[in-house]
Amino acid sequence: MAKVYGIGNPLIDYLCSIEDRDLEALSLNKGTMLLIDNDKQKEIVEYTNGRDITYSCGGSCPNTMVTLSSLGVETTLAGSIGNDSLGAMYRTQLKKSGVIDQLVTKDGATTGTSIILLTPDKERTMNTYLGANRLFSSEDVIEKSVEEADLFYFTGYMWDTETQQKSVLKALEICKRLGKKVAFDVADPFAVGRYRQTFHNLISEYCDIVFANSEEARYLMDNYDPYECCKSLGKLCPIAIVKNGKKGSFISEDNVITQIPMYGTSTPVDTTGAGDTYAAGFLYGYLTGHDCVESCNIASYLAGKIISKIGAQFTQPQLEEIKVFLSENFK
Secondary structure, three states: OEEEEEEEEEEEEEEEEOOOHEEEEEEEEOEEEEEEEHHHHHHHHHHOOOOOEEEEEEEEHHHHHHHHHHOOOEEEEEEEEOHHHHHHHHHHHHHHHEEEEEEEEEEEOOOEEEEEEEEEOOOOOEEOOHHHHHHHHOOHOOHHHHOOOEEEEEEHHHHHHHHHHHHHHHHHHHHHHHHOOEEEOOOOOHHHHHHHHHHHHHHHHOOOOOEEEHHHHHHHOOOOOOHHHHHHHOOOOEEEEOOOHOOEEEEEEEOOOOEEOOOOOOOOOOOOOOHHHHHHHHHHHOOOOHHHHHHHHHHHHHHHOOOOOOOOOOOOHHHHHHHHHHHOOOO
């Protein structure tokens, strides 16, 4: 069985449906991920008080690890939580998902949260309070776990604190020394805006696989054409994937570009976790012997399924349906 080690931000997701005018009232930019402080978190919580709110365990890398685990890939999640009820809730849910728990509890810190505001067009605006996540450090990385994994996975969200950067760099150096595979999801256009050259260096020096959506790729490669962005990204690492929403995606494998169709609905119910699920689908295919184009088709299928429901993770009945489809269509 393939093994994946991921470093990420375990977050409790608050999902709330709102109107565009509510985003304006809260001075939020639609469709972005904003790092917020405790005061802004309280403001949004108070503003949405009384509305229907769905709570779940999330975070970009954790979502990918959970989906991979549900598909039969052994996954380990490293990160930080607080010594509080939300942290305990997170550990319980992680255990149920089958992901190996290497979370570190940071006394005196609170578990991170992500308030996801969903507008009628199903676009999500994420407001993330990192809390304990900021304290995850290189000392918290269990080297043996990295050494035993077949692939290390991380996202651009890890670059917003120096301690988290150092933890990822420690794992990357281990992978480079041992020849382990590395996959990187750029994750957020604003992260690219802050760390564009750093991400270029990370991709070219350490990565075997990179994921970006069209907006992230535009910031990263300074080009509005997703095909050209994929072509340029493919010159930085062996496998580069650019997701282009309703138009599907592109993959560059050894500088050969292939367009992948979109699967599922063109009118999404909720786009939360679509990119995380796409990454899980590709890595599942890649690690179980499928070629890269087949792996992208699996990724596109899974992303199409996740945007047809509320939330970033599949229910057990949905997973059973997915496993049947994969066994019949991707042998």
